[in-house]
Amino acid sequence: MTTAVADTHEHHDDHGPAKGIGRWLxxxxxxxxxxxxxxxxxxxxxxxxxxxxxxxxxxAVPGLQFVHPEFFNSMTTMHALIMVFGAVMPAxxxxxxxxxxxxxxxxxxxxxxxxNWSFWILPVxxxxxxxxxxxxxxxxxxxxxxxxxxxxxxxDAFPFLIFSxxxxxxxxxxxxxxxxxxIINMRAPDMTLLKMPMFVxxxxxxxxxxxxxxxxxxxxxxxxxTDQFFGTSFFLAAGGGDPVMFQHIFWFFGHPEVYIMIxxxxxxxxxxxxxxxxxKLFGHDSMVYAASCIAFLSFIVWAHHMFTVGMPLTGQLFFxxxxxxxxxxxxxxxxxxxxxxxxxxxxxxxxMLFSLAFVFLFTIGGFSGLMLAIAPADIQYHDTYFVxxxxxxxxxxxxxxxxxxxxYYWLPKWTGHMYNETLGKVHFWASTIFVNLTFFPMHxxxxxxxxxxxxxxxxxxxxxxxxxxxxAFGFGLSQxxxxxxxxxxxxxxxxxxxxxxxxxxxxxTVPSPAPYHTFDTPPKARIANESFE
Amino acid sequence: xxxxxxxxxxxxxxxxxxxxxxxxxxxxxxxxxLHMMVFWWCVGIGIVVFGVMIFSLFKHxxxxxxxxxxxxxxxxxxxxxxxxxxxxxLLMAVPAAETMVKLEDSRDPDVSIVITGYQWKWHYRYQDxxxxxxxxxxxxxxxxxxxxxxIDVNTVENYLLEVDNxxxxxxGAKVRLLMTSxxxxxxxxxxxxxxxxxxxxGIVNESWFRADEVGTYxxxxxxxxxxxxxxxxxxxxxxxxxxxxxxxxxxxxxxNPLASAQ
Numbered sequence: 040m041t042t043a044v045a046d047t048h049e050h051h052d053d054h055g056p057a058k059g060i061g062r063w064l065x066x067x068x069x070x071x072x073x074x075x076x077x078x079x080x081x082x083x084x085x086x087x088x089x090x091x092x093x094x095x096x097x098x099a100v101p102g103l104q105f106v107h108p109e110f111f112n113s114m115t116t117m118h119a120l121i122m123v124f125g126a127v128m129p130a131x132x133x134x135x136x137x138x139x140x141x142x143x144x145x146x147x148x149x150x151x152x153x154x155n156w157s158f159w160i161l162p163v164x165x166x167x168x169x170x171x172x173x174x175x176x177x178x179x180x181x182x183x184x185x186x187x188x189x190x191x192x193x194x195d196a197f198p199f200l201i202f203s204x205x206x207x208x209x210x211x212x213x214x215x216x217x218x219x220x221x222i223i224n225m226r227a228p229d230m231t232l233l234k235m236p237m238f239v240x241x242x243x244x245x246x247x248x249x250x251x252x253x254x255x256x257x258x259x260x261x262x263x264x265t266d267q268f269f270g271t272s273f274f275l276a277a278g279g280g281d282p283v284m285f286q287h288i289f290w291f292f293g294h295p296e297v298y299i300m301i302x303x304x305x306x307x308x309x310x311x312x313x314x315x316x317x318x319k320l321f322g323h324d325s326m327v328y329a330a331s332c333i334a335f336l337s338f339i340v341w342a343h344h345m346f347t348v349g350m351p352l353t354g355q356l357f358f359x360x361x362x363x364x365x366x367x368x369x370x371x372x373x374x375x376x377x378x379x380x381x382x383x384x385x386x387x388x389x390x391m392l393f394s395l396a397f398v399f400l401f402t403i404g405g406f407s408g409l410m411l412a413i414a415p416a417d418i419q420y421h422d423t424y425f426v427x428x429x430x431x432x433x434x435x436x437x438x439x440x441x442x443x444x445x446x447y448y449w450l451p452k453w454t455g456h457m458y459n460e461t462l463g464k465v466h467f468w469a470s471t472i473f474v475n476l477t478f479f480p481m482h483x484x485x486x487x488x489x490x491x492x493x494x495x496x497x498x499x500x501x502x503x504x505x506x507x508x509x510x511a512f513g514f515g516l517s518q519x520x521x522x523x524x525x526x527x528x529x530x531x532x533x534x535x536x537x538x539x540x541x542x543x544x545x546x547x548t549v550p551s552p553a554p555y556h557t558f559d560t561p562p563k564a565r566i567a568n569e570s571f572e
Numbered sequence: 573x574x575x576x577x578x579x580x581x582x583x584x585x586x587x588x589x590x591x592x593x594x595x596x597x598x599x600x601x602x603x604x605x606l607h608m609m610v611f612w613w614c615v616g617i618g619i620v621v622f623g624v625m626i627f628s629l630f631k632h633x634x635x636x637x638x639x640x641x642x643x644x645x646x647x648x649x650x651x652x653x654x655x656x657x658x659x660x661x662l663l664m665a666v667p668a669a670e671t672m673v674k675l676e677d678s679r680d681p682d683v684s685i686v687i688t689g690y691q692w693k694w695h696y697r698y699q700d701x702x703x704x705x706x707x708x709x710x711x712x713x714x715x716x717x718x719x720x721x722x723i724d725v726n727t728v729e730n731y732l733l734e735v736d737n738x739x740x741x742x743x744g745a746k747v748r749l750l751m752t753s754x755x756x757x758x759x760x761x762x763x764x765x766x767x768x769x770x771x772x773x774g775i776v777n778e779s780w781f782r783a784d785e786v787g788t789y790x791x792x793x794x795x796x797x798x799x800x801x802x803x804x805x806x807x808x809x810x811x812x813x814x815x816x817x818x819x820x821x822x823x824x825x826x827x828n829p830l831a832s833a834q
Binding site: 180182320324325503 | 590611634716768770
């Protein structure tokens with residue numbers, strides 16, 4: 040195995056990384072670009088997290104203490120936009136950049152210059168978005184969903200909001216094209232589609248979702264722009280338009296978007312659980328079909344975000360039934376992970392701990408999702424903290440934990456050294472305890488009647504809000520442990536090529552750290568999978 | 573999830589309210605029952621799935637000398653854990669659809685009220701009684717609200733949940749609500765009546781309720797509508813029919829003093 044790899048790396052030193060800042064600015068190397076995506080994502084995670092801290096400080100006790108309502112609204116709006124488009128999505132694109140070529144035995148991404156573009160658009164987009172906080176009228180405060188007519192009341196920030204969303208969409212579409220072209224064309228010759236690792240599969244499906252829906256979002260926000268500046272009335276009732284149409288278009292993007300943020304997470308977890316259970320992923324092919332089903336269903340359930348908007352009965356029934364159906368393929372995934380663990384030989388290193396917490400806590404988010412699918416009950420839950428609890432459960436101990444798991448799992452491959460396992464475990468336990476302390480009480484708040492997106496609340500909601508705020512600060516501080524793990528990542532013992540005893544797949548056949556150029560000649564995928572056979 | 577169940581069962585204090593109110597209409601009770609039914613299904617599924625998983629986590633660990641098995645697929649298993657959830661979903665879908673149908677049936681109302689959302693207050697107009705008025709956040713909350721007010725909000729009764737003019741409706745009557753908005757999208761929500769419906773400019777939405785118990789029911793705007801979104805509460809007072817009639821008479825007199833003089 041190692042000799043085959045050594046052969047392919049004989050002549051890599053004559054085109055190593057460029058010197059200085061040029062290495063990063065002009066990089067076309069998938070590993071460098073992956074690293075930049077991940078660092079960018081972590082930066083945004085902390086900026087968005089700081090905004091969450093502003094929100095939780097204000098909500099810690101009833102009454103206004105720190106901010107004015109308008110700024111509060113702009114914090115909830117920016118927190119969401121930054122976390123969704125700046126933290127979670129780029130983190131998965133970063134993992135894709137680093138790992139997809141290594142997992143399929145490709146020398147790089149198929150379109151390396153476009154890869155550079157799709158990354159470098161992002162700092163510009165978020166620079167613009169963040170600058171709106173300093174503009175007259177403040178940052179956008181209409182919620183990340185940008186519903187008109189409210190969003191049209193945004194101050195000078197409005198066109199900048201639209202432009203930054205356009206740029207984020209552009210970056211995502213280019214990234215998605217790159218992922219598809221790479222996976223379809225650059226796999227090792229003996230790696231048929233159904234032999235691809237789960238992470239590659241879920242990313243392939245995600246990339247198609249991105250290409251399908253990002254243009255829809257771009258269209259919707261462009262219509263907002265023309266309504267505001269060019270006298271059109273797409274969404275203005277006074278001119279014959281329909282504000283509800285925006286919601287339909289937005290959620291036609293928005294629902295697949297939530298799967299864009301969770302499918303790659305499924306992929307990461309499907310890589311990690313088999314490694315630490317020392318057992319092959321159970322039902323690989325059914326996992327592929329389940330992910331495809333979820334992707335398809337994601338296009339026909341959008342109006343479950345709109346049960347209170349006033350739809351015909353038949354429409355509501357259709358969207359209720361379609362939404363409930365999603366529970367079936369999602370259940371298949373969870374059962375398959377459990378079956379993978381069953382009669383394995385498990386150990387519990389940090390990546391495995393984060394993955395297990397993912398399975399537990401994402402399932403809880405799935406349960407509240409099922410409750411939300413029941414339209415009459417949704418009418419009570421809608422726009423309350425119950426919904427806030429639900430989507431934070433699927434996004435924080437869901438997507439974010441999967442990203443953390445992936446980072447710990449592949450870190451030794453990236454740096455060539457083992458990270459500090461004790462610190463990793465401390466990070467895990469602190470995160471898990473505090474994430475539940477933050478978001479579990481929000482279920483109760485929502486059921487008891489607290490609407491979301493309010494800066495102040497009736498005194499009966501005080502206790503659970505205080506609890507959630509304590510949890511949020513604890514969770515925020517816990518993430519500093521992760522930064523410390525990264526800073527000290529090169530101090531640990533040298534990592535082997537395999538890194539983990541149960542690891543499997545092509546990425547573990549290259550040395551640790553992975554050389555600047557890998558797989559100049561295509562490898563044999565079959566050899567890498569032999570560890571389980 | 574176990575914790576959740578425990579808290580649901582043991583709650584007494586209002587400050588630690590953890591569950592949806594059962595409400596005071598037939599449909600709010602049905603909604604509550606649906607909510608609890610799905611909740612218990614989730615608890616049941618959770619116990620089974622997490623139970624198997626936790627068992628495996630303790631039993632199948634390398635430190636206990638577990639040797640990994642080699643099986644990696646089973647079509648039978650996949651079919652079983654696809655089919656069972658489908659059956660469970662059908663059991664949930666049928667009653668949910670039944671309730672949904674009732675929610676949409678606003679025919680033959682006794683009272684019709686047009687609700688218009690404004691930034692940031694509500695306007696109510698009784699269609700047949702000729703009564704119309706605005707309803708905004710009550711003064712004590714309004715005064716305590718600003719950052720620099722110096723008033724401890726804990727001393728304000730029903731802080732942020734009290735209005736100057738309440739919506740008054742008769743008990744046992746079918747009340748139809750017609751909702752629209754004058755500016756941005758709002759949403760009229762009273763948990764005890766299980767009504768949450770968006771007030772959208774240019775569109776008139778319909779909803780209805782029949783309150784079975786006299787009382788005061790509070791709610792809030794549920795759709796983000798700008799800076800004072802958190803400050804446009806709703807208070808509905810359900811009264812005996814006689815009291816309602818008296819209220820209507822006094823209100824019409826206020827609105828049109830000449831009518832009673834004739």
